[in-house]
Amino acid sequence: MEILMNIAPQPANSNRVCEPTPRSSELHTKRTEDNVSAEMARIITDSATGKCYCRGKVLGKGGFAKCYEMTDLSTSKVYAAKIIPHTRVSKPHQREKIDREIELHRMLHHKHIVHFYHHFEDKDNIYILLEYCSRRSLAHILKTRKVLTEPEVRYYLRQIVSGLKYLHEQEILHRDLKLGNFFVSESMELKVGDFGLAAKLEPVGSRRKTICGTPNYLSPEVLNKEGHGCESDIWALGCVMYTMLLGRPPFETTNLKETYRCIREARYSLPSSLSLQAKQLIGSLLAKTPEDRPHLDHILRHEFFTQGFVPERLPASCCHSAPEFHISSPAKSFFKKAAAALFGGKRDKVKYYETLNKLTKEEEEIYKLRNDLKKTVISQQQNKQQAEDTLSALPSAGIPVAPVTEGQAPTARDTIRLIVRGSLGSCSSSSECLEDNSTCCVAESVASVFRGCLENMPQADDIPQGPGCGTLQWVTKWVDYSNKYGFGYQLSDHTVGVLFNNGTHMSLLPDRKTIHYYAELGQCSVFPTTEVPEHFVAQVTVLKYFAHYMEENLMDGGDLVSMSDTHLPRLYLLxxxxxxRALMMLFNDGTFQVNFYHDHTKIILCTQRDEYMLTYINEDRVSTTFRLSALLASGCPSDLRQRMEYSLNMLTQRCN
Incomplete structure (x- = not known):
């Protein structure tokens, strides 16, 4: 079932500027209409067809009408019904406006245009039955989300452009493109709607010069009364793109006069957080001179679309939370780049895009990389001495245990040292621990620290004050493509790593010139990206595409400052x-991170200056770092304790 919400919340300065303002003599009429609407019949009959409809809840309000949910009692089909009281269109020009909207909209048939079904009237109202969109509008989604990711913006813009191109081919200008007029169906398909201000395209010399639309989205030529053309809709599209990416319109100010001045001068800011391709496309769409703006056919060929991931579908969860895009989804953009690099050489891009739907065989070839990666197989067994040598290198192993006088209670610091020291005992082997006993020992070492802390930590309401994060390394981005290749991630120092399905690990260092390869725990091979050994070419290719994908499509996961320190040990995923509920990651030096999906909180345990530190990134992406010994002494709130307990369960589950 597909749904339409006709009215949506708008930012400041967003009301239409060409709607009539009620005069004082009309106020009584308006109050009367409000009373009438409250008493409006629940069952409405179309006298021409005999059909009966049940009026439901209010979906939104407009200048002339209210939009209601309305159900056909004979078929149970649900519509969005625009109900316009005759009293609101009593003047000839008002009625002409409604008739023009009906006549124009009923002729439109496109999958990205809100469908017009039927209209009728009785002695009180005019009824327009439209497609019903359950996900409401992009304005509602943005109000909840604040900003959208670039892949989502590409997804929505592609559909808007499709619908707008159809309108322009019909020589129709929308003239009021904004987030509140883009509706989202049950299946997350976008529909362009609300044709109350739409008009037929006139010859250049006869174009309409009325200032018409929503203030924040008006083009310079409309404000200057130079006439409406297709270029004005393109300008509004640029405003829409900017608003989706940054959460506010490009020309929004606290003063409408200043907003108009900014629009006339095409003066706006482009934050550094935007990608270069996004900045370039917005700049072309918001060109001051109409002739300088791109044609709709050229927009989707811009690098913002061709060089970035465009999802085929979006989950409904995108209405309230940011998606985490993974390569494991059918990402054609990844396949076409990987296949071109591995099998096509310098294949012509345009030709490659045209044959995108014929990539099935080439995708199968890419899948075969997994078998190629098995050429290097890690040892199934590690001798006990090697395990002990590896563990002795862990920072926690060097922590001395302070002597405790007989009869004296150990301090919190003593307790944590005892916990850490006790965690370095032997461990049982497990085939589930990446086929490596030493890996399991690292896991059990970290688990002992968590367990000891939880067993000795008192309850508390507040998180103790932290000393700061220092040079913490943590995972800022990740991609699960283990159904084919492995698990990829990016560290805060911009190192990109992949733990391949065969157990080997490869890291691309921040300089993007050096690769570290680990066939076994602690055994590292180093080579430059310009001199890749032949038997590593397939893995390096996959590593580079993981790096490119995360750089282009994924956001960092918190406010911790990304930093590079050449003195820090190189982390690689074990x-x-x-x-x-969560993702757990354990690294070679005992760094342990857990990302919780539902609220995007994170826990990171690591060692700094021979002491365990715990960092908590809350749902607002704000981080707090403190000594684990402080938790032992002061405790922590129940929500953090619960996350720690869940993290411990995940860790122990991996080696049980």
Whole structure:
């Protein structure tokens, strides 16, 4: 079932400027209409067809009408019904406006245009039955989300352009493109709607010069009364793109006069957070001179679309939370780049895009990389001495245990040291621990620290004051493509790593010139990207595409400052585990991170200056770092304790 919400919340300065303002003599009429609408019949009959409809809840309000949910009692089909009281269109020019909207909209048939079904009237109202969109509008989504990711913006813009191109081919100008007029169906398809201000395209010399639309989206030529053309809709499209990416219109100010001045001068800011391709496309769409703006056919060929990931579908969860895009979804953009690099050489891009739907065989070839990666197989067994040598290198191993006088209670610092020291005992081997005993020992070492802390930590309401994060390394982005290749991630120092399905690991260092390869725990091979050994070419290719994908499509996961410190040990992933609630990652030096999906909170445990530190990134992406010994002494709130307990369960599950 597909749904339309006709009215949506708008930012400041967003009301239409060409709607009539009620005069004082009309106020009584308006109050009367409000009373009438409250008493409006629940069952409405179309006298021409005999059909009966049940009026439901209010979906929105407009200048002339209210929009209601309305159900056909004979078929149970649900519509969005625009109900316009005759009293609101009593003047000839008002009625002409409604008739023009009906006549224009009923002729439109396109999958990205809100469908017009039927209209009728009785002695009180005019009824227009439209497609019903359950996900409401982009304005509602943005109000909840604040900003959208670039892949989402590409997804929505592609559909808007499709619908707008159809309108322009019919020589129709929308003249009021804004987030509140883009409706989203049950299946997350976008529909362009609300044709109350739409008009037929006139010859250049006869174009309409009325200032008409929503203030924040008006083009310079409309404000200057130079006439409406297709270029004005393109300008509004640029405003829409900007608003989706940054959460506010490009020309919004606290003063309408200043907003108009900014529009006339095409003066706006482009934050550094936007990608270069996004900045370039917005700049072309918001060109001051109409002739300088791109044609609709050229927009989708811009690098913002061709060089970035465009999802085929969006989950309904995108209405309230940011999606996490993974390569494991059918991402054609990844396949066409990887296949071109691995099998096509310098294949012509245009030709490649044209044959995108014929990539099935080439995709199968890419899948075969997994078998190629098995050429290097890690040892199934590690001798006990090697495990002990590896563990002795962990920072926690060097922490001395302070002597405790007989009869004296150990301090919190003593307790944590005892916990850490006790965690370095032997461990049992497990085939689930990436086929490596030493990996399991690292996991059990970290688990002992968590367990000891939770067993000795008192309850508390507040998180203790932290000393700061220092040079913490943590995972800022990740991609699960283990159904084919492995698990990829990016560290805060911009190192990109992939733990391949065969157990080997490869890291691309921040300089993007050096690769570290680990066939076994602690055994590293180093080579430059310009001199890749032949038997590593396939893995390096996949590594580079993981790096490119995360750079282009994924956001960092918190406010911790990304930093590079050449004195820090090189981290590489030993094991990872996903549950229905969280993602766990364990690294070679004992750094342990858990990302919780539902609220995007994170826990990171690591060692700094021979002391365990715990960092908590809350749902607002704000981080707090403190000594684990402080938790032992002061405790922590229940929500953090619960996350720590869940993290411990994931960690112990991996080696049980």
């Amino acid at each position: 094991q990872w585990l996903k549950s229905d």
